[in-house]
Structures are given as structure tokens and as C-alpha cells.
Amino acid sequence: MTLQQIEIFNTLTRKKEKFVPINPPFVGMYVCGPTVYSDVHLGNCRTFISFDLIYRYLVHAGYKVRYVRNITDAGHLEGDRDEGEDKFAKKAKLEQVEPMEIVQKYTLGFRDVMRMFNTLSPSIEPTATGHILEQIEMTKQIIASGLAYESNGTVYFDVEKYSQKNNYGLLSNRKLEELLEGTRELGGQDEKKGRLDFALWIKAKPEHIMRWPSPWGSGFPGWHIECSAMSTKYLGTTFDIHGGGMDLIATHHTNEIAQSQACNHCEPVKYWMHTNMLTVNGVRMSKSAGNGFLPMELFTGNHKLLEKGYSPMSVRFFMLQTHYRSTLDFSNEALQASEKGFERLMNAVNTLEKLKTSEKSSSDIKPLHAKCYSAMNDDFNSPILLAHLFDGVKIINSTHAGTETISKEDLDLLKKTFHDFVFDVLGLKEEESASNNDELANNLMNLILEIRNEAKAKKDFSTSDKIRDGLAKTKISIKDSKEGTTWELQK
RNA sequence: GGUCAGGUGGCCGAGCGGCUAGGCAGAGCUCUGCAAAAGCUCCUACAGCGGUUCAAAUCCGCUCCUGACCUCCA
Structure with missing residues (x-):
């Protein structure tokens, strides 16, 4: 079939634009997936269901889509500003298991839920821990381009230096000065040079379990670098669609753009799409x-x-x-x-x-x-x-x-x-009910309905109504029509 | 405080200059032994106040209210 002409609301320009893939009919789409340290809640599900709709329609419309959705299984810290405890480590301590057991448990749970919602699996579902090398490599390149620096085993992205030649607040529509206003003053003991600087690589404290060797010592990747590294690896330095929840615009996606731009020297994404909150x-x-x-x-x-x-x-x-x-x-x-x-x-x-x-x-x-x-x-x-x-x-x-x-x-x-x-x-499907998958129930119901129809034929309505009312009490509703009588379990 | 979204009928939600979605609920009728389902009909709203326009829910201004982001969260 011919490709449909689709219009997409692009967060970058804040208006609807004609969708023109970089290399039609191929489309690269990256969606920020869940952090698997706890059960997904319904709000998370909404985003993934929205992108499932988008993915399904693009495929239906004739595009060949490579849909990448990551699983974040490392690197996220509790609290703010590159401090605090690793979420996985915290949960693991709480449940007295290995961090990777936490990851496994909630990854499987997430997939089960996605299956129940009848979402299609992404083409690639990469994990952060599976791409540590790529993240280290990307961090090295950003340092080489002069936009990141190492400080006591932690590597920071230099936002103010980046802003000299790039618009850091492009996606969130914010000016650097405004952003600076919202941050605290740096204290003398800070490792960061700039107030907006964020970590690409974080030095592991002695008690930290999830750690990897790097040129800057033993540590783990920062919050945002995984998406830049994995999207670049599987979709290229510039790809068509990047999506996620609206809450990711200001920090996560803003930093993602900065990292990718600093590393690859081009705009990473043509169309940014963001879903609203539940x-x-x-x-x-x-x-x-x-x-x-x-x-x-x-x-x-x-x-x-x-x-x-x-x-x-x-x-x-x-x-x-x-x-x-x-x-x-x-x-x-x-x-x-x-x-x-x-x-x-x-x-x-x-x-x-x-x-x-x-x-x-x-x-x-x-x-x-x-x-x-x-x-x-x-x-x-x-x-x-x-x-x-x-x-x-x-x-x-x-x-x-x-x-x-x-x-x-x-x-x-x-x-x-x-x-x-x-x-x-829309990805809707018929839900299974006892009326079509339980042979015993079917046989019983056929017999009951036969008796009822015989009663009806004899105009013995007290018997036929007794059957119907009795069934209603056990949550079975029946409908008479010209073609016969059907039944179903009430929801 | 800064930035940005919104406020639509009983409820949920589209639309975003003229043709006034859709779902659910409610009322009446048809069908049916009665129900249910289905059909038909009805209920016709755009926070408030000004302004622009031949014409505004839709554009502009002000006011009120709500929410989000600015700190981890889809």
C-alpha cells in the first residue's frame, strides 16, 4: 500500500509537522522504557500503550519500523544531584536479594503486564547493564570533544560550555539563565564546575554492588547516558522518532540531546513525541x-x-x-x-x-x-x-x-x-470468557437453555423466568434473539 | 517565584473561526410473553468579563480556578 501522510506533533517545534522519515520507508523509533526496580504503575502503562498505538499505526501505514525500548536496570540514584542510594541496591537490601534479582523480577512483571494490555514487543529491548562499554565509549568521546571533565572519579557534562555553541534548553523551551536561577549555589566541596552539570559516569562508593571498571575507576553510568548510547547504537546518530512521557522533557531528554550532540555532532532526533500524564x-x-x-x-x-x-x-x-x-x-x-x-x-x-x-x-x-x-x-x-x-x-x-x-x-x-x-x-482484542472456552460450561448451558426454550414454547413463563433469574444470580446473563439464545458471564 | 498546559453538557472526552464529534448515564417510543440487546427520538455544553469579526467554544486582552515542569518518576 502507499504510505499514509502522517502529521506528528513535534515537541521541538511545538507544532504539528508532516512526518517525513529520514530514509523511507524505514523508521527508527526509540521510547524510554521502565526502570525495573518496582512494579510498573498505570501511568507508565499509558505511555507504553500510547506508543504501541503509534507503532502499530506506522506499521499499518506501510512503514518498516525498528522500535527500540530500553530497560533501565542500572544507574538510577535515589534523591537528586548525583547523590544518594542506588534504587536497585536499596530495593535489593530491602528484599534481601541481589540487585539483578530485582531487575529480573520486575522486568518479567513488566513484560507480563504489557502482554495483558496486548502491546506488541519492541524490535529491540536493550538493557543499560548490557551496554556499559558503549556508555563508557560515549563518555570518552564527550570528554575528547571538550564538553565533559573528570573530577575525583566522576565524569560531568559541562552544560555551560556546551551552551556556548548549542541551545541546551531547546526541547524544554527554557533559557540557560532561567535554568540557572532554579538551582542552588555550589558549595566549596562540590566536584561539579557548573550548577547545571550532570554526571555521565559516577564513582562507586565502597558499599556499591553494581559497579564496572572504567578509565576513571570503578563506577557506574549516569542517569541519561544509556539512552544516548543505545539509541545511537541501534538507530544511528540521527533517527526519526524519540518518545517518552512528558515528565522526561526537562531533564532526561534535554540531557540526552546534549550528550548525543556533544558526541556525534548532530541533532540526534527529528521528531520528539511526548505523552501526557495519567x-x-x-x-x-x-x-x-x-x-x-x-x-x-x-x-x-x-x-x-x-x-x-x-x-x-x-x-x-x-x-x-x-x-x-x-x-x-x-x-x-x-x-x-x-x-x-x-x-x-x-x-x-x-x-x-x-x-x-x-x-x-x-x-x-x-x-x-x-x-x-x-x-x-x-x-x-x-x-x-x-x-x-x-x-x-x-x-x-x-x-x-x-x-x-x-x-x-x-x-x-x-x-x-x-x-x-x-x-x-487500536490493538484491541476479544477477551476470553467462559462462553467460548469452557466445554463443560457450554454443555451445561446448552442443556439449561434448551429446557428454558421448551418452557417458553409451552408459555410456561414462570419456569423460563425462574431459570433466567437464577442464572442472573450466578452472574450469567442471557439474551433472546431471533437466532436463538446466547449467554455470557457478567463482568 | 519562573516556565508551560488546561478549564467543554450529569460523567468521560474530541473539536480549536461558520457545518455545533463519540462513549457512558437519563427520558420516551419500537421490537419482545417479559427482560436484555438493538433501532429511532429527546436532553445541546463550551470558567467569567471585555474586545476583534458578517460570524468565536475556537482569535486577542484581563480576571478567577486547576494541573504539570523547574528535584527521581512514563
């Missing part, structure tokens, strides 16, 4: 705020703010109903609305297979098909896409009810539209 009662969900939801809590409903559990696909649908650059507020009501909406959409997808065709169509499917593409081409506007798909749902249900007609040709296009967008692009 909020709870208007406040950002975060680990430090203690208002984080774990995916499993949401699925099971085992959380004090939840009335019930919600399935992974309902949650995915909930997130897709909001544009990735808007904040999304989390509430029982909103989740319940999404659950119902998702169900309606999936019911229509099933009904689609049963539709009978006519000579002529009473509505035109081609515009609907085109509008779905327009929605996604406009900076991946999934809420608009869903609105169009619900127009399609109405057509499907009306045709099924006999108030509309559809031709063979239009039905084929409608099916293709739904399959492409619901499954391939």
Missing part, C-alpha cells in the same frame, strides 16, 4: 505521590478507590478514548463507561460477521474508511478514530436490525475497516 482526581499518578495504581489492582478491583475490577482491554479502550497528548483522569465512572463502550464495539464486530448483504447499500462505507485514516494521520487521534468506528457500529446494528441495507462490496470494506483499525491499529 491523573487521579486531577493529580498526576506517580510513585512518589503514592497515588499509583498497579495494573493487577485494577484488573482485580482490589484497591480502595475502585468499586470493581476492569479487564485489560477495557482499560486499554479507556486510554485510547483520550488523545495521547491530553491528560487522562482516572475514575470509576469513566472506567465503567469505557467498559460498556468497549463491549458495544466488540459486539458490533461479532455482529459484522452475521450480516446479510443486499443489492444496494443504504449508506456509503468509503467515506467512513477514509475518515479512519484521516483521524490517525492527524497525530494519531484515536478518540476521533473511535468516534468514526462507532458510526460504523450504528450501521452494523441497523443493518442487522433490518433498517439499513449493505452490498457485498460495502460489507467487505466495512469488515476490512473494522479488522484493520480495531485489531491491528
Whole structure:
């Protein structure tokens, strides 16, 4: 198929731009992944689900995407300013295990959650500890270019010197003077020369377990260098898309640009994309705020703010109903609305297979098909896409009810539209229920429904209603239609 | 304090100069033995105050409110 013309909101320019890959149809996309020292919370998941949508659409639109998402398993410190404890070491001490056991546990947990949300795996999922050499090499090159210096075993990036020839605050739209205002004065004992300088390599204290030899002694990499090193290694010195949460703009991505620029002497990224935050009662969900939801809590409903559990696909649908650059507020009501909406959409997808065709169509499917593409081409506007798909749902249900007609040709296009967008692009899927995967339940239910239909045929409605009410008490709902009676487990 | 986003109907959320999405909830009707599902119809909002315009939820100004970033966090 021909490539779709997509517009992407670029954080660099703060406006939508035509997406023109450096080397079409190939696209390189790097997304900052999780730091695996604890369970991912729902806010993290939102970002990865957003980029899953973006990845899926780019692939659907005909691009050959190399999608790289890192696993941060080293180098992050508690607290600020290159001091404090290593997060992994802290957690390991707490759980009395090796730091790498922490890494393993939460990496596997993260992948499980991503699988439940039906996200596609990245093409490459590199780890920080697997790329220590690359990070050391990059640090050496930055020192060689004169933009970093070693001080007592720690290597710092010289932000003020970098700023003489580059715009350090390019991505965050801040001036150096403004940034300097927000920092403290350096004390006499500081190793750093400048207040904004940040560490590329950090000297390990004696008790530090995760450490590697380097030209500057035994230590570990700084906070930001892993992404620069790994994106350069797998996508080149300049690549198409770099993504992450909006909270990474000011520090992490700003420093990433500076490092890559200092090392490779070119702008590392053409399009910077940032997803907005998930909020709870208007406040950002975060680990430090203690208002984080774990995916499993949401699925099971085992959380004090939840009335019930919600399935992974309902949650995915909930997130897709909001544009990735808007904040999304989390509430029982909103989740319940999404659950119902998702169900309606999936019911229509099933009904689609049963539709009978006519000579002529009473509505035109081609515009609907085109509008779905327009929605996604406009900076991946999934809420608009869903609105169009619900127009399609109405057509499907009306045709099924006999108030509309559809031709063979239009039905084929409608099916293709739904399959492409619901499954391939939005990444939604039918959720398993007892009604389609449990043979015993099926056999029992068939018998019960047969008895009920016999009662109905004899107009013995007290018996048929007794069966229906009894089933309802065990969370089984049944529906009578012209084609027969169906059943399903209530959510 | 600095920087930047927002404030849309009962709720969630698109739109961002004229055609006034969509989902959920609510009301009525059709279908049905009754339900459920589905269909049809109704409910029509853009924080406030000014201004620009033939025309503003959409542009400009002011006011109020909320949030984010500036410190680890997607």
C-alpha cells in the first residue's frame, strides 16, 4: 500500500509537522522504557500503550519500523544531584536479594503486564547493564570533544560550555539563565564546575554492588547516558522518532540531546513525541505521590478507590478514548463507561460477521474508511478514530436490525475497516470468557437453555423466568434473539 | 517565584473561526410473553468579563480556578 501522510506533533517545534522519515520507508523509533526496580504503575502503562498505538499505526501505514525500548536496570540514584542510594541496591537490601534479582523480577512483571494490555514487543529491548562499554565509549568521546571533565572519579557534562555553541534548553523551551536561577549555589566541596552539570559516569562508593571498571575507576553510568548510547547504537546518530512521557522533557531528554550532540555532532532526533500524564482526581499518578495504581489492582478491583475490577482491554479502550497528548483522569465512572463502550464495539464486530448483504447499500462505507485514516494521520487521534468506528457500529446494528441495507462490496470494506483499525491499529482484542472456552460450561448451558426454550414454547413463563433469574444470580446473563439464545458471564 | 498546559453538557472526552464529534448515564417510543440487546427520538455544553469579526467554544486582552515542569518518576 502507499504510505499514509502522517502529521506528528513535534515537541521541538511545538507544532504539528508532516512526518517525513529520514530514509523511507524505514523508521527508527526509540521510547524510554521502565526502570525495573518496582512494579510498573498505570501511568507508565499509558505511555507504553500510547506508543504501541503509534507503532502499530506506522506499521499499518506501510512503514518498516525498528522500535527500540530500553530497560533501565542500572544507574538510577535515589534523591537528586548525583547523590544518594542506588534504587536497585536499596530495593535489593530491602528484599534481601541481589540487585539483578530485582531487575529480573520486575522486568518479567513488566513484560507480563504489557502482554495483558496486548502491546506488541519492541524490535529491540536493550538493557543499560548490557551496554556499559558503549556508555563508557560515549563518555570518552564527550570528554575528547571538550564538553565533559573528570573530577575525583566522576565524569560531568559541562552544560555551560556546551551552551556556548548549542541551545541546551531547546526541547524544554527554557533559557540557560532561567535554568540557572532554579538551582542552588555550589558549595566549596562540590566536584561539579557548573550548577547545571550532570554526571555521565559516577564513582562507586565502597558499599556499591553494581559497579564496572572504567578509565576513571570503578563506577557506574549516569542517569541519561544509556539512552544516548543505545539509541545511537541501534538507530544511528540521527533517527526519526524519540518518545517518552512528558515528565522526561526537562531533564532526561534535554540531557540526552546534549550528550548525543556533544558526541556525534548532530541533532540526534527529528521528531520528539511526548505523552501526557495519567491523573487521579486531577493529580498526576506517580510513585512518589503514592497515588499509583498497579495494573493487577485494577484488573482485580482490589484497591480502595475502585468499586470493581476492569479487564485489560477495557482499560486499554479507556486510554485510547483520550488523545495521547491530553491528560487522562482516572475514575470509576469513566472506567465503567469505557467498559460498556468497549463491549458495544466488540459486539458490533461479532455482529459484522452475521450480516446479510443486499443489492444496494443504504449508506456509503468509503467515506467512513477514509475518515479512519484521516483521524490517525492527524497525530494519531484515536478518540476521533473511535468516534468514526462507532458510526460504523450504528450501521452494523441497523443493518442487522433490518433498517439499513449493505452490498457485498460495502460489507467487505466495512469488515476490512473494522479488522484493520480495531485489531491491528487500536490493538484491541476479544477477551476470553467462559462462553467460548469452557466445554463443560457450554454443555451445561446448552442443556439449561434448551429446557428454558421448551418452557417458553409451552408459555410456561414462570419456569423460563425462574431459570433466567437464577442464572442472573450466578452472574450469567442471557439474551433472546431471533437466532436463538446466547449467554455470557457478567463482568 | 519562573516556565508551560488546561478549564467543554450529569460523567468521560474530541473539536480549536461558520457545518455545533463519540462513549457512558437519563427520558420516551419500537421490537419482545417479559427482560436484555438493538433501532429511532429527546436532553445541546463550551470558567467569567471585555474586545476583534458578517460570524468565536475556537482569535486577542484581563480576571478567577486547576494541573504539570523547574528535584527521581512514563
